[in-house]
Amino acid sequence: MKTKDFEPKIMTFLCNWCSYAGADLAGVSRLQYPTNTRVIRVPCSGRIDPLFILKCLQDGYDGVLISGCHPGDCHYISGNYVARRRFAILKTALEFMGIEPGRVQFSWVSAGEGEKFSQVISKVTEAVKVLGPMRKLVKAANSLVG
Amino acid sequence: MSSVLKLSRSAEEGLRELLKFLLEKKRVKAVFTLCKIKKNGTVSYSLITDADMLKDALPLFPLMPQNAGKLLSRLTLKEHLAEPIAAVVRPCELRAFIELVKREQGSLENFIFISTTCPGTYPLEMSVNGDISKKLPEYEEDVKKGNVISDTRPICKACEHFMPYSADMTVALIGEKDIDKNCEIFLNTEKAEKLIEGMDGELVERELETEEVKNLRSKRQEEKRKLFEEINVEGLGLSGLVETFGRCIGCHGCSRVCPICYCVLCDFDSRDYENEPSTYESELKKRGGVRVPPNTVLYHLGRLTHVSVSCVGCGMCTDVCPADIPLSTIFLKVGEEVQKIFNYIPGKDVEEAIPLNKFEKDEFTEVED
Known part of the structure; x- marks a missing residue:
């Protein structure tokens, strides 16, 4: 498949208090952004187990975006800081596994940043498009493992 | 002295x-x-x-x-x-x-x-x-x-x-x-x-x-x-890991004996990771064949992300593995890489918090955006 025809599927985890509201604002403001994302709302970015991300990649998503409150703005004080540490671990593990770290992205979007949300989605979609389909973990034809 | x-x-x-x-x-x-x-x-x-x-x-x-x-x-x-x-x-x-x-x-x-x-x-x-x-x-x-x-x-x-x-x-x-x-x-x-x-x-x-x-x-x-060289741990990549972990018989012995795997109810022992019939159907449509039971590799990759920060390299996992998977070599390697970024030696000092229980306000900014 050529890159230009490829439409990636991207799983997006949004924190209830900031990024989800940011996505809402983007919608209410009628901002346009790629439709490649599927959204799961989570109470806090700190709720996300690295396992969720691996599971998404295994189940055929080409990329994963995690978005939470800006540093210092976490509804639960420090959930996003912990998420960032957990994320640093996952990045190291992904590198070891040979999965392009660009497939998994992390960003801060607040409730007032509808504009930023649409930009983040465009940027991530573009980045994953360049990387191409996630074949390694699941999609390899006739691969019997996974 | x-x-x-x-x-x-x-x-x-x-x-x-x-x-x-x-x-x-x-x-x-x-x-x-x-x-x-x-x-x-x-x-x-x-x-x-x-x-x-x-x-x-x-x-x-x-x-x-x-x-x-x-x-x-x-x-x-x-x-x-x-x-x-x-x-x-x-x-x-x-x-x-x-x-x-x-x-x-x-x-x-x-x-x-x-x-x-x-x-x-x-x-x-x-x-x-x-x-x-x-x-x-x-x-x-x-x-x-x-x-x-x-x-x-x-x-x-x-x-x-x-x-x-x-x-x-x-x-x-x-x-x-x-x-x-x-x-x-x-x-x-x-x-x-x-x-x-x-x-x-x-x-x-x-x-x-x-x-x-x-x-x-x-x-x-x-x-x-x-x-590390023996199993080319650095060059394994995903296909190598899939091959290595593909031998797994799913006994979960490695997590039973692992001192760091302390959860009483492991997610992987639950039914959450069983595929629905419809999932099998759609996977088969896409790929023409799937491994049964599913999620064997995911189990090991998941354990890697959970355990690596505190892995002490005791080697029990390899010791009990009936399929002879070099688990502890892989865990030692990933553990070292992960522990390095936090400058943490697991179990050295009880006063030192686990890296996931503390944070600095301006660290790892390179993982954002």
Whole structure:
């Protein structure tokens, strides 16, 4: 498949208090952004187990975006800081596994940043498009493992 | 320099005598150590209160039937010890226990830890036919010379953390020329010095970190390099991991014996990771064939992300794996990489928080956006 025809599927985890509201604002403001994302709302970015991300990649998503409150703005004080540490671990593990770290992205979007949300989605979609389909973990034809 | 209690007996007998002294003088209520359970040389961890039963104790037997850290956590999970217990454990077991204590899975209170400069242990499978007992003379020779000991577990050969970090007493073994005649017990804490008051034996001062110890450390580093090279751990990549973990029979033994895998209900033992019939159908449509049961590789990758930050490299996972997957090599490698970014040595210091329980406000900004 050529890159230009490829439409990636991207799983997006949004924190209830900031990024989800940011996505809402983007919608209410009628901002346009790629439709490649599927959204799961989570109470806090700190709720996300690295396992969720691996599971998404295994189940055929080409990329994963995690978005939470800006540093210092976490509804639960420090959930996003912990998420960032957990994320640093996952990045190291992904590198070891040979999965392009660009497939998994992390960003801060607040409730007032509808504009930023649409930009983040465009940027991530573009980045994953360049990387191409996630074949390694699941999609390899006739691969019997996974 | 530390003060050292010198007993003119072999290391094992000396240690046994120390334990006997502690019990008889009621300095401790019980002793936790490896004990003979069968004539063929099988051992298991035991709690002993009767000094006479110490004759079956084999505190230095080169086998790790289970990671003692996990056992000590089970002893103190509900309540801390009411009375002191002396526990003879290996450095990695002590580190594992400290990691568990940090996770509120046990308590250090009233424990007196006796550890050794650890020469390594033999694989579990060798414990069955008395093979280890046959190896003991050879083992002792190599310990004296400070060698990497052949036939011990690969992870032990490659272990750099063989000096206990927080034991109250340390029995010097590595590179000690006369462990068959002398037992030298390093007293690392005041508590330890008090406990042995009144015991026969000579008190001397010396360093634990000898030339032999330093040499062994570099030999082990070399072994570790070889171990990583053997399975080309850095170049495995996903396809290599999928191949390696593809052998897994799904017994989850590695997580049962892992001291860091402490969750009572593991996600992977639940039904959450069973595929719906419709998932099978859609997967089959896409790929023409799927592995049954599903999520075997995900289980290992998930465990890697969960455990790596605290992996002490005790090697139990490889030891119990019926499919002979080099788990501990992979976990050691990823563990090292992860621990490096937090500058963290698991189980070194109980005061140091687990990296996931603390944070700095401006760190790892490179992972954002």
